[in-house]
Amino acid sequence: MATAAKKLSKLEHPPRGGQATMVEAIRQGLWEEMERDPTVFLIGEDVGAYGGAFKVTEGLIDHFGKERVIDTPISEAAIVGAACGAALMGMKPVAEFQFIDFISCGFDMLTNYAAKSRYRWGGSIPAVFRGPCGSGVRSGPFHSLNAESFFLNTAGLKIVEPSTAYDAKGLIKAAIRDPDPVLYFEHKKLYRLPRLREELPEDDYVVEIGKARTAREGRDVSILTFGAQVLTALDAAEELEKEGLDVEVIDLRTLAPMDKEAILASVKKTSRALILHEASLTGGIGGEISAIISQEAFEWLDAPVVRVASIDTPVPYSPPLEDYYLPQVKDVLDAARKLAAY
Amino acid sequence: MLYRTKGGDKPRPYTMAENQKQNGNRKGPRRRPPFQIRINTKYAPRKVADGQALSCITGSSLTDRQMLELYRYLKLTRLVEERIVNLYRQTKVVGGVYRSLGQEATAVGSAYALRPDDFITPIIRDLGACFVKGIRPREIFAQYMAKAWGPSAGKDLNVHFGYMDKGFIGPISHLGDMIPVMTGILLGARLQNKDIVGLAYIGDGGASTGAFYEGMNFAAVQKLPLIVIAEHNQYAYSTPTTMQTLLRNLAEKAAAFGIPGYIVDGNDVIACYEVTKRAIDHARNGHGAVLIEAKTYRRKGHAEHDDQRYVPEGEIDWWETHNDPVDRVETFLIDQEVATKEKLEEITTAVQREIDEDSEWAESSPMPEAEGAVYGVFDNSIVPPAFRPKILEN
Numbered sequence: 143m144a145t146a147a148k149k150l151s152k153l154e155h156p157p158r159g160g161q162a163t164m165v166e167a168i169r170q171g172l173w174e175e176m177e178r179d180p181t182v183f184l185i186g187e188d189v190g191a192y193g194g195a196f197k198v199t200e201g202l203i204d205h206f207g208k209e210r211v212i213d214t215p216i217s218e219a220a221i222v223g224a225a226c227g228a229a230l231m232g233m234k235p236v237a238e239f240q241f242i243d244f245i246s247c248g249f250d251m252l253t254n255y256a257a258k259s260r261y262r263w264g265g266s267i268p269a270v271f272r273g274p275c276g277s278g279v280r281s282g283p284f285h286s287l288n289a290e291s292f293f294l295n296t297a298g299l300k301i302v303e304p305s306t307a308y309d310a311k312g313l314i315k316a317a318i319r320d321p322d323p324v325l326y327f328e329h330k331k332l333y334r335l336p337r338l339r340e341e342l343p344e345d346d347y348v349v350e351i352g353k354a355r356t357a358r359e360g361r362d363v364s365i366l367t368f369g370a371q372v373l374t375a376l377d378a379a380e381e382l383e384k385e386g387l388d389v390e391v392i393d394l395r396t397l398a399p400m401d402k403e404a405i406l407a408s409v410k411k412t413s414r415a416l417i418l419h420e421a422s423l424t425g426g427i428g429g430e431i432s433a434i435i436s437q438e439a440f441e442w443l444d445a446p447v448v449r450v451a452s453i454d455t456p457v458p459y460s461p462p463l464e465d466y467y468l469p470q471v472k473d474v475l476d477a478a479r480k481l482a483a484y
Numbered sequence: 485m486l487y488r489t490k491g492g493d494k495p496r497p498y499t500m501a502e503n504q505k506q507n508g509n510r511k512g513p514r515r516r517p518p519f520q521i522r523i524n525t526k527y528a529p530r531k532v533a534d535g536q537a538l539s540c541i542t543g544s545s546l547t548d549r550q551m552l553e554l555y556r557y558l559k560l561t562r563l564v565e566e567r568i569v570n571l572y573r574q575t576k577v578v579g580g581v582y583r584s585l586g587q588e589a590t591a592v593g594s595a596y597a598l599r600p601d602d603f604i605t606p607i608i609r610d611l612g613a614c615f616v617k618g619i620r621p622r623e624i625f626a627q628y629m630a631k632a633w634g635p636s637a638g639k640d641l642n643v644h645f646g647y648m649d650k651g652f653i654g655p656i657s658h659l660g661d662m663i664p665v666m667t668g669i670l671l672g673a674r675l676q677n678k679d680i681v682g683l684a685y686i687g688d689g690g691a692s693t694g695a696f697y698e699g700m701n702f703a704a705v706q707k708l709p710l711i712v713i714a715e716h717n718q719y720a721y722s723t724p725t726t727m728q729t730l731l732r733n734l735a736e737k738a739a740a741f742g743i744p745g746y747i748v749d750g751n752d753v754i755a756c757y758e759v760t761k762r763a764i765d766h767a768r769n770g771h772g773a774v775l776i777e778a779k780t781y782r783r784k785g786h787a788e789h790d791d792q793r794y795v796p797e798g799e800i801d802w803w804e805t806h807n808d809p810v811d812r813v814e815t816f817l818i819d820q821e822v823a824t825k826e827k828l829e830e831i832t833t834a835v836q837r838e839i840d841e842d843s844e845w846a847e848s849s850p851m852p853e854a855e856g857a858v859y860g861v862f863d864n865s866i867v868p869p870a871f872r873p874k875i876l877e878n
Contacts, residue, residue: 183675209675215705217698220664224702227668230648233675235668250695254658255665261860262640263654297861297870321863352867399867437875 159344165333167307167342168198168272171314172236174346176206179234182318183210185221186238195240196274196333218247222271226255226323229269234318239273242327243287256323257298270317272326275303276370276420277452278468279331282459288369288421290397293325294430300351301397303327305372307340309395312349320351329370337373352396354404360390363478364408366431367418368394371469375418378474387482397427405431406439413444414481418474423451445484450477521739527759529749529779538807540754540816545761548822550596552831554753555817557592558810559835561612564621567839568628572788576847578630579641584609586751586783587717589809592616593756594683594713594776597764603651603669603682605662606643609715609782610685614643617652621839625846633849637856651680659690663699663712670708681709681767683760689720691737692728700773704741709767711760711774715750717782722794735777743773750778751809754816781807 162170176182183206184199190213193200203211214221218239225235239245245252252271259265277286293299300322304310310328317324332338357372358379365375372393379389392408394401409415415435417428428449435447450469458464532538546554565583572581584591587609595604595613606613611624626634627642635645646653653669655662666684673680686696691714703710714734718725731737738745744766748759756778763774781803785792792800817823858869 181675185671212671212706215698215702217664217702219661219695220667220698220702223661223664223695223699224668224671227665227670228672228675229668230653230665231669231672231676233672250658251661251664254656255661258656260862263636263645264860265646265648265653266863300862321866399862 159342161339162307162311162342163334163336163339164304164307164310164328165196165198167311168314168328169200169202170342171311171318172199172202173205175234175315175318176202176210178346179318181232182234182236183212183228184236184238185212185214185225185228187214187216187221187240189213189238194238196330198328199238218244219251222248222251222256225269225271226251226259226267229267229323230259230265234268234270236270236272236318239271241285241287242273242275242289243284245271245273245287245289245292245325249292252299252323252325253293253296257296259298260322261298266321267323268321270314270320270324270326272314272317272328274330274333275327276329276331277457277464278370278420280459280461280464281330281457283456286457288327288419289325290327291421291426294398294427298323299398300324301327302351302395303329303369303397304349304395305329305332305357305369305393307338308342309349309355309393311342312347313351313395315346316348316351319348324351327369331370349395352399352401354401355393355395356390356404356408357393358389358391360388360412362388362412363414363416363481364390364392364412365416365418365474365478366392366394366405366408368397369420371418371420374469374471374474377471378478381471381475382478385479387478389478400431400434402434402438405434409435409439410442413442414484415443415447416474416477416481417447417449417451418469419449419451420468421452422454423449424454426451445481448477448481450474521736522744523733523735523738524744524746527749527752527755528747529752537815538751538812539819540752540813541749541758542820544754544758546754546757551754551817551822552827554592554596554757555813555823555828556831556835557596557612557615558588558753558813559832560615560621560838561588561592562810563832563835563839564615564624565611567843568625569788571625571629571843577628579628580787580789581628582608582642582787583784584611586803586808587715587778587780588612589753589813590713590715590750590756590778590780591685593753594760594778596757597760598651598681598683601651601678602680602764603653603666605653605655605666605682605684607655607659607662607685607687607690607715608643609687609717611643613683613685614652618650619652620842622842622845625843626849629846629849630851631846631849632852632856633846638852639860658695660686660693660695660699663696663710664702665699667699667703667706667708667710670703670710671706674708679768681711681764683711683713685713685715687720688714688716688718688725688728688734689723691734697740700741700743700775703773704743707770707772709764709770709772711763711767711776713760714775714777715780716777717750717780719782719786719795721786721790724794733777735775738775741773741775743775746774746776748776748778750780751807751812753809753813
């Protein structure tokens with residue numbers, strides 16, 4: 143009883159800024175936007191009383207009511223479709239996929255309805271589609287997806303994926319305020335990672351969609367990455383520093399529309415590009431980034447563009463298998479050393 | 485907890501005696517009585533004596549003026565489609581042509597029951613519903629001819645466009661997708677305290693899609709005022725309904741969602757109006773979604789190029805001679821002395837004039853500028869238009 147009362151009082155006064163993990167940062171962002179704008183509402187499976195599978199929406203139903211935090215049947219097509227319809231009416235829905243793997247069940251509605259509506263007839267769909275993505279948490283083939291490349295080839299969808307608590311909050315707020323559909327991917331491994339806990343500003347802020355971030359400055363090699371792999375890249379960079387290699391890490395943050403300027407500026411500075419991502423290699427976003435670099439910064443390159451990504455298999459469950467599947471710090475080190483020595 | 489008594493219409497709570505009878509000494513929640521499949525067949529097709537021509541139902545609340553307006557929309561639909569076919573034969577239509585010949589009454593009658601602020605989302609064979617919702621023939625002609633002055637400015641075809649202010653949301657080619665979208669429209673409207681209902685159309689083929697089930701089920705659970713008209717026109721492209729579902733009546737699918745189902749004679753424009761009006765009353769009063777099955781027949785192929793080789797011989801002729809929606813309402817209006825033959829001809833002439841004017845207007849429209857393709861993927865004040873990248877520019 144005492145804990146329930148304590149919990150309630152905590153929820154009635156949500157923290158604004160302060161020390162926050164990524165999951166708290168996203169929740170703060172949702173909360174503040176719902177408070178600021180009465181048209182913002184949440185829709186998804188178990189987002190209400192249960193607070194979502196990862197508790198991202200915990201407490202929001204108590205504060206904003208079940209009209210604005212809507213639990214749905216297990217129907218991703220209905221969730222995405224209903225979000226589209228409500229958005230056409232001028233609402234700002236934030237739809238949750240319990241795991242981003244289930245985005246495949248709403249794929250048709252996303253790629254055919256949400257993405258094309260403005261282009262076809264000017265129907266603006268200011269909706270956010272968010273959910274936990276990513277592997278490395280022993281969740282097996284159906285709870286570990288990185289879905290970005292499924293959507294990269296569909297004009298009309300913006301895609302963001304933060305790797306810090308600050309960006310998570312700033313990007314969810316920017317996504318909600320954006321007049322177009324935004325896919326917001328949250329790497330589940332980062333949700334409660336103590337390493338990502340940081341002090342957030344108390345003031346309202348957004349992180350602009352379409353802008354990459356320099357996570358670490360360097361002169362010798364550029365690692366272009368996003369999401370949880372930013373941490374892999376930073377760990378590798380630290381190791382390489384000991385060997386006298388000065389690595390720059392670019393956190394893309396937005397995958398569509400991509401910040402080409404930031405990518406090209408970094409590559410033109412270091413002349414060596416290593417692309418690191420968690421989805422499988424073939425057909426992954428790395429191929430697109432590599433093509434941009436080859437086409438627009440060819441003369442600046444001192445070595446071929448290198449991609450480090452997961453192997454071309456489904457995501458396996460057992461730890462030794464999944465560790466083999468995923469790019470590890472060691473893989474990045476090897477690739478960066480070869481790149482530097484080329 | 486509320487429930488319906490078997491015969492009654494109004495939900496009421498359990499009485500204490502009923503509770504005890506149901507539960508006995510059992511602990512735990514009260515049991516809900518099983519959902520009864522209830523299909524309302526008041527407006528279903530009726531047989532008539534041999535030799536007697538089919539007409540429309542009597543006892544409607546429509547005024548004479550309204551009935552003539554319905555007639556006008558029917559004729560408008562049929563004649564606009566005929567004009568589109570002419571334009572198609574003159575190779576002025578860029579894509580395919582989709583007809584609603586023989587089933588115009590369903591779209592016209594049902595859409596006519598809506599208030600101006602209500603929403604519809606038609607499918608390809610509901611051109612009549614578009615006209616009732618205030619779309620002009622010129623817009624349809626321009627769309628078919630891929631002209632710059634069409635509502636989508638050449639970016640999409642036929643009825644694939646929309647006007648939020650008219651409550652008109654055009655469909656996409658993926659059947660079933662518009663049911664969840666309309667559910668969202670109604671969800672948004674409820675959050676905005678707007679008292680509107682939504683009318684979505686689907687066919688016997690589209691009713692097999694997952695999106696149809698997901699959307700209807702979500703609308704039912706949320707008690708949203710969604711009315712879905714399932715146009716049972718016997719064919720989905722070439723596939724007969726017997727290969728879509730084992731159900732004889734699409735209305736029986738309502739049982740899957742726990743909502744009322746209606747069967748209506750889809751070729752009786754007045755019955756279509758009346759059944760939709762009844763469904764709208766049900767929905768607007770907070771009782772939730774309704775599924776209406778309209779029994780009708782698609783006399784043309786899926787699109788103009790379809791030779792209908794899969795249709796048994798004589799079937800189309802039978803429907804044309806015995807059960808044509810325009811013939812039926814003409815018989816009705818003259819029998820009931822709502823109008824004379826001359827009056828109906830006068831209406832047709834006026835419709836023809838409008839079509840001539842509008843198709844001329846659409847033909848006079850330029851084609852869109854090629855560079856128009858780059859705009860509008862995103863809000864271009866935020867994301868620049870998608871111009872073709874210059875390759876290896878010096």
